[in-house]
Amino acid sequence: MNVCFHCGEPLRGSTLVARVEQRDEPVCCSGCQAVAELIAGTGLGDFYRYRDGSSVRPGDGSQSDKWRVYADPQFAAQFTRTSKEQTSVTLLIEGLRCSACSWLIDQVLRRLGGVHDVSVNAATGRASVIWNNAQLNLADIMRTIAQLGYVPHPVTDETVTQALREERRDSLKRLAVAGFGMMQVMMFAVAVYSAELANEIMEPRLLSYFRMVSLLVATPVMFYAGAPILSSAWNSVRSRSIGMDVPVSIALVLAYGASVWNTFSGAGGEVYFDSVTMFIFFLTLGRFVQMSVRQHTAGVTDALARQLPSIAHRVGANGIEDVPVTSLLLGGVIQVRRGEVLPADGKLLDADAHIDEAMLTGESLPVHRKIGQRVVAGTINVDGPISIAITALGTDTALSHIVALMQRAQTYKPALARNADSAAARFLGYVLIGAGLTCAAWLAIDPSQAFAATLAVLVVACPCAFAIATPAALASATATLGRHGILLTDPDALESLAKVDHIVFDKTGTLTQGELRISRCIALAGLSEQQCLHTAALLEQASEHPLARAFAPYLDQGTVEDMQTIAGRGVQGRIGGRLYRIGSPDFVAELCREQQQPTALTGSVIMLADEQRALAWFELTDSLRPAAASAVSQLRSLNIEPQILSGDGSEAVQSIARQCGITEQFARHSAKQKLTHVLNLQKQGRRVAVIGDGVNDAPVLGAADVSIAMGRGSALAHASAGLVLVSDNLAALPEAVLLARRTLRIAKQNLLWAAIYNLGSIPLAALGFIPPWLAALGMSLSSVAVMLNSTRLLPRGARHTAASPVVTSAHLRETTA
């Protein structure tokens, strides 16, 4: 076992252990150790037995103070609702991945004195808590959750949550009405059909009774369950465009209208209540599945707000005070501490700073900013505290502009849905013309048969199988993709993915782990590598610089005196009386006056020296994700050309491209250049998939034919992506392409079968060979055939157990993180 007991990440040499249920379990960092021991120590060790998958690695403890502002009742009031002594709040909990997580949070919160009620919803990643405000405050509750390794965010827009819940409940009810109604009407229809099959004449009194009852049941199905379909069709007719719902609605209205007419006009014509209810049920089911998938990306509404902190430290006349970001003014001065997110755009006032702009530019390493340079909201200050003068707030910030750019880019999206709609509209046009011709012909030959034949044409041509051909295949594929750790957020994406011939890895971070590691250590002066690493780790332990974190696994006993951190350059300190320096080569060389960098070193180079001589050289590189190279070669065997499009420097990009076998790479591309690159490829007729994970990737993701976001990427990237790699596992990528191609093949088979059925049966129906009941039966059977064909896409194990390819909440909830 060399993965962390708590978070499941590799141990990387960590020797820490956590005591859980009388056993020592290995953990990767002190954060995980604290969380695991807290969970076990409060008797909740069962959590580890029941969770599915690993937990989230907790952030370092240095930010625990940030909850303090929530203790201020006035500040907390914008998130909470208070009545008498009880206060309630809804929290969005980052890292809530499974039901065991929700159980754990529930248990721990209930142990706090003063908590009245807790309900944690694993599907939506939200917790609502009611407590006695005389005993507790919001800060206590959020701190408690944070101690478990989750990150709570107060939900400011409760109305959105409410609306989503209402939508879900509403469509469940409509689905139930359609289902119950369909079963009832089918029962009556079977009685009537079996009489006809046996060539018996049903008693007219009984027949019209059956019809009346069917009418009674079908009416709520038509006007309650079918209401969304009918009203959306009505809306698109009023706006003079033909949506997918228009042909469907015309078929429904005609069939229902004719059935009602025939019910009251005597036993002459056929009724089609069974077809109407079944059709509505299938349509409603499809919509329900789509809604579940879409809803769970809805947490994104909060995403942009979550990127920016809600509290800032304002530097005023009376020192520093914590104020809500909304009360900041242009020109004001704020302080941003180490590890905090910048709440506004501004000019750097004092010290040099290292800013992590990964969210914005994709640059994997922090950028050095000097006094007077511009810093941007949403980025993270990784070094000591800095002061900035605010130059832009809220919607004027660069982050907001990127969101606007993304929204504009999304209009480039190829509208596959529009093609399908126009095909359906054309098909419907032919059906209507055919029905009209049939009616006219029969009126001339034998007027008594005219109505039955016309209706037979309309029913037999009802594009039921046609309409579900693609959605049924998509639903099965969605379930299978979930098994592979891929979430499909846009149904169009699968269709495009099957046709993709270029995959662009937007930035190197999608191919690498995103964490620097020591790849080489050259020990000099007769020291062993181990000794050098220990000394380096001791010196680097206090530094927050990302390069310094790579040394953490090698930390051992020992003390450092006279520790000095020189921002952006390195660390100096005394161990056992000897003065050491570690950091950038020119900084260290000032101490030992020796700088002979071994030429073989690439990546980021760090030097360790004492006053006399250089002691060691370290090479730090970002390592490839485990499956990157094999995924790339598999993609190439699928005739897909991989490319890297990165904002990083060309050296880093080249080295990564070489390691995973990508020949086409483009370094130092800004977000705008990436967008033009992708658009150019598309102009050459290429179909491009883009894989990205940052906020600034959103415009490129929006413009691509298929966009794929990494699961750990920003929520905004998820929102504009068609597919999300939940598990961050690149090996799933070729699988997804293969599955997409199979899905498209099966959807085509379905469409072909539906077309053969429709085109073959329409002439027969028009000639009067098919009685309407046979038409209805044929229509149902063609739909069943399409459904069965689609189940071939289900994962093998699930094919026997899961009859309906409904997306389970298991892979929905996994992306709440």
Next chain:
Amino acid sequence: MSILFVLIPLSLALVIFAGWGFFWAVNAGQFDDLESPGWDALRDEPPTNESPGDA
């Protein structure tokens, strides 16, 4: 066959009752989260004062 004139309305009444029940359950939030409540059974209640052995 006249019995159908009684049985079918009865079955309809049952369906309406089932539908009403389902609507009630949905409105009461029974379908909002199908995962977490399954874990309630594993929740350890704080020890109560009354134990089975008490006379």
